[in-house]
Amino acid sequence: MTVEAEIWVEKYRPRTLKEVVGQEEVIQRLMGYVERKNIPHLLFAGPPGTGKTASAIALARDLFGENWRDNFIEMNASDERGIDVVRHKIKEFARTAPIGDAPFKIIFLDEADALTPDAQAALRRTMEMYSKICRFILSCNYVSRIIEPIQSRCAVFKFRPVPPEAMRKRLLEICENEGVKITEDGLEALIYVSNGDFRKAINALQGAAALGKVVDAEAIYQITATARPEELANLLETALEGKFMEARSILDKLMIEYGMSGEDVVSQLFREILSSGMDEKMKVLLIDKLGEIDFRLTEGAHERIQLDAYLAYLSTVGKKRG
């Protein structure tokens, strides 16, 4: 593989717990396990790209040293066709004793919340069956989607969106290492579009750097199909002023030029309304309605009609506001 073809999210995967950034509390607790050379079953919960997989691997490395791979297996609950395949793989892996002087093996199961409650119940029995020689690390986006009997058998760790400062520092290190020139507005754009998702930030940086120019805000917004916050603010303001047709053409531009989906527009509008200077009563009105649109989109409603309906709603509310 050439250097250019190397994927940066892999290249910059933390090699030890110390390199995981922005999750201080979690990492401190995990380091305590490394010191004691033992772990209970663990449940990692949090948004995508915040370091759950990275921390599980870093923990295995810190516990087992160089040959960590011998005693670590990673599975994805939603990839594998059903719990039976997962159980079969676990059985195979757990059949043999830990290799070397490791006291146990680690099974990392990503997207555990994709399993149905029945499948989770089967998983729980499997966890119990092999708990002498295996520790499970389950990863999920929402703890509430994991059945109570599993939650109560695991130490729960909550990962948060990676904070801007931690992200900025690490992204600058990557730029320096890769010889990438980035402008200050490029860096800010990266932090804005990734919204705490480190995977997204690194991928966007690599994509923009591949264009071969200085990485600026324009490149980042283009590559991630994200509109600039100012453009969303403009859309919102125009619609609130009652200029429905003008707002529609701004929306056209966003969707065509940036290739944004209806859901992208809704989630960016959501961020824009929250961070805008409008009064709380207005925010409540607009977000309440946006929630309805969001729900309808997930139900498969026509996205352009829904977005136009929202702009129409903004025009009416705006006129009343005067």
Ligand SMILES: Nc1ncnc2c1ncn2[C@@H]1O[C@H](COP(=O)(O)OP(=O)(O)OP(=O)(O)O)[C@@H](O)[C@H]1O
């Ligand atoms: N907290 C972090 N510190 C350092 N690097 C990170 C962190 N979070 C993510 N990364 C980087 O992003 C990549 C993806 O992160 P990771 O696979 O750990 O995300 P995840 O939380 O498991 O997401 P998912 O829920 O989608 O599986 C890592 O390989 C690493 O390069």
